[in-house]
Amino acid sequence: MALKKYNETELLDLRTGGVLKQIQKDYFILRTRIPGGHLKAEKLKKYAILAKKYGKDYVHVSTRQGIEIPWIHIKNINSLLKDMKKFGILKGACGPRSRNLIACPGSSVCRFGFVDAEKLAMKLDKVAFGKEVPKKFKVAITGCMNSCAKPQENDLGFQAQGEPEVDLDACIHCTLCAKVCEKVCARGKGQPAIVMDKDKKPVYRKENCYFEGDCVRVCPVSAWKTKKVGFKVYIGGKVGRFPRFGTEIAEFVEEKKIPKIIEKSVEYYKEIANKGERFGEALDRTGLKKAKDKIL
Template sequence: MTDLNTLKARGIIAQKQEGYFALRFLSNAGYFTAEEMMNLTEVARKYGNGELGLTSRLTLEIPYIKAEQLEEVLAFCEEKNLKIGGGGTSVRAILTCKGTVCKHGLADTNRITRAMDKQFFGRLLPGKFKISVLGCPNSYGKAQGNDLAFLAVREVKLDEEACIHCKKCVKVCPDGAFEIGESTLALRDEKCSRCGKCMPVCPVDALRSDNIEFLVFLGGRLGRKARLATPCKCKIQAEEINAVTEKVLAFYSEHAGSKERFAEVIERIGLETVEQAIFG
């Protein structure tokens, strides 16, 4: 049998129970079709213990596959076009949120993630590399825990001349970003998370936005040696995401040691140096 590390890289993960494996199945930006779910259920019932487990990266694992049945299971999965993978020193399954359908979503996260998945998933690197694409500031915490993350924000501007000082925006703002005077209202950029929740409640369209941008987070990592990433100074457009990702992966490949995470590279080299290399 192929060695366990090679199997793990293929999404075939040895359990602590000797002679058993868990298979990791890849979703399409967090979604499985109804037909795929029926076929996955058949795998779990016929070859596993009847259970299907969800992972934090929107994949699905079926445990208790016997070693002697692996070839038969893999043949069934190939026949049904079920994709297995997401391990080893490579780009892991790209994480996203429900921004495409969520009322708070500022971007079509499914479309962006699926395009990225085709270009980057499984690319071999010095260590594992986790990427996420997130649709609004509600997912700020998720962005901070990935090697590379893109988070959509709305550029909000207040037309103070048009404002009638009804203060409806003040009531819905989760950041306390509005400063109230006796007859004035001001928007403080340094407090604004750019979620855009204030815009729909303004009765005179004094709050405007012409642009959806993406914050870029570098070098986040969870686990024993956690490092929470903060946004880079530079914001980018949706069409720049893949190009920036290519630059980040190239930098990481050039500077990382074996199994060294991107967070460690940044701590060793310095965030300012890394940002300069990527954004110029």
């Protein structure tokens, strides 16, 4: 059978659909996306079916919470895409567009999480994925200061944080809160946010707080509680050949503002970046002040 010849436009179309050329002649990699990394077991079985039928009976789990199926022969691409659609498997992106939004599990299962980052990521897929941009655009959401989803390494990153408050009547004067604070806030801010007075009562100094929640977790009688939850916002992060951490531009941003911030960041990126340039590189030229005005 004569193989169909693909021209450049068709190849580009295949790429935007998450089909990448392998180094081996006539073979392609199917890139899928899993918003927030949350994948139903039933759908995982469908991946197995596709990998067996079209690939070499294995998948590659990407660093962006996607699953890739290599070794798809060029003559099978269309039929694979049909099956994929039938199974409800989502295509990933390549080329100049925004990528799968990644997240840690957050409070769905993690004891450190302030928010359910996974659920939030699934909700935001529509806003964040597949937008045409000058190079690429990556968004990450992480549920606490541990940064497991690496918001600082993405073009746009959200990091949940929590402000604690103490009920002194419930306190049993064990001093554990001050002990954990010494390890984190004192390291992050130079001074601890919690110190004990002479009666072993905690005194809270918000200006030194790292908002990471260890005091709330360790308190044996739940005298420390989380009063307020919000997000730090980082822009301009990337890794690649020339890595650059994102810069923090806001603290305690409300969850409901996130979709707008994503939209405006993509918009601003398109406005300031040259073709082939990442957000952070463009920001190095145009500065942060204007970016904050436009995005926040």
